[in-house]
Amino acid sequence: MAKILVYNNNTNRIETYYRKENDNMPYTERGYLKVAEFRGSSKSSTIWTTKNSMESFVRQRKLWGGPIPVGYAFKRPWEGGHGKQSQHYAGTAFDVAQGWSNLQRSKLRASAKNSGLWVYVEPAKLTPTWVHFDRRQTPPACSGGGYPVLKLKSVNTYVLILQDELNNLGYSSGALDGIFGPKTLNSLRQYQQKNGLKVDGIVGCVTWRTLQNEVVGRGRSQTTVD
Numbered sequence: 001m002a003k004i005l006v007y008n009n010n011t012n013r014i015e016t017y018y019r020k021e022n023d024n025m026p027y028t029e030r031g032y033l034k035v036a037e038f039r040g041s042s043k044s045s046t047i048w049t050t051k052n053s054m055e056s057f058v059r060q061r062k063l064w065g066g067p068i069p070v071g072y073a074f075k076r077p078w079e080g081g082h083g084k085q086s087q088h089y090a091g092t093a094f095d096v097a098q099g100w101s102n103l104q105r106s107k108l109r110a111s112a113k114n115s116g117l118w119v120y121v122e123p124a125k126l127t128p129t130w131v132h133f134d135r136r137q138t139p140p141a142c143s144g145g146g147y148p149v150l151k152l153k154s155v156n157t158y159v160l161i162l163q164d165e166l167n168n169l170g171y172s173s174g175a176l177d178g179i180f181g182p183k184t185l186n187s188l189r190q191y192q193q194k195n196g197l198k199v200d201g202i203v204g205c206v207t208w209r210t211l212q213n214e215v216v217g218r219g220r221s222q223t224t225v226d
């Protein structure tokens with residue numbers, strides 16, 4: 001049984017679902033995307049995504065006209081396996097078509113690009129043996145790309161990354177709810193102070209980089225919260 005947090009882009013709220021591994025992901029259709037496919041190699045009991053990422057996958061699947069095998073999608077940041085500001089930790093990204101021929105993959109890449117369903121489709125030269133597409137939130141805090149700025153009252157899956165990382169490092173931000181409230185703010189300010197960062201309670205480029213460098217791939221800790 002997985003606890004699935006879904007950021008609803010229409011209502012600006014986080015919804016909670018409980019689903020079995022063989023059930024469909026919320027906002028998908030039967031046979032399109034199972035919980036087990038979305039989590040890939042993540043062993044976390046709690047996973048998260050966004051409604052518009054799920055809807056884009058369904059529309060991409062319809063456009064393609066057949067199954068799109070998903071090798072990897074979600075990971076908790078401390079589980080690692082992707083880049084430092086990977087959209088996989090935000091639950092907005094898919095790595096698909098691992099077992100396909102290069103020709104089929106380039107057709108899917110072109111379809112994903114032309115569909116306008118995705119914010120980013122990775123070029124073949126970066127990921128030749130799979131296709132990566134995602135519905136990241138923009139603009140990024142750092143000029144080279146990555147996560148958006150977070151501050152008090154932000155609501156999205158990037159706040160889940162922040163809360164997960166602060167908890168993992170022992171700065172208690174409480175339950176994972178995806179809402180940047182007073183408890184998240186307080187633990188962030190403590191983190192910024194301890195790390196010699198500007199204590200502004202805002203997650204901008206430098207704070208994101210510091211956090212990601214410290215947490216990505218470090219593993220579950222005693223203070224991790226599910």
Ligand SMILES: [Zn+2]
Nearest residue numbers: 093094095132
């Ligand atoms: Zn990817």
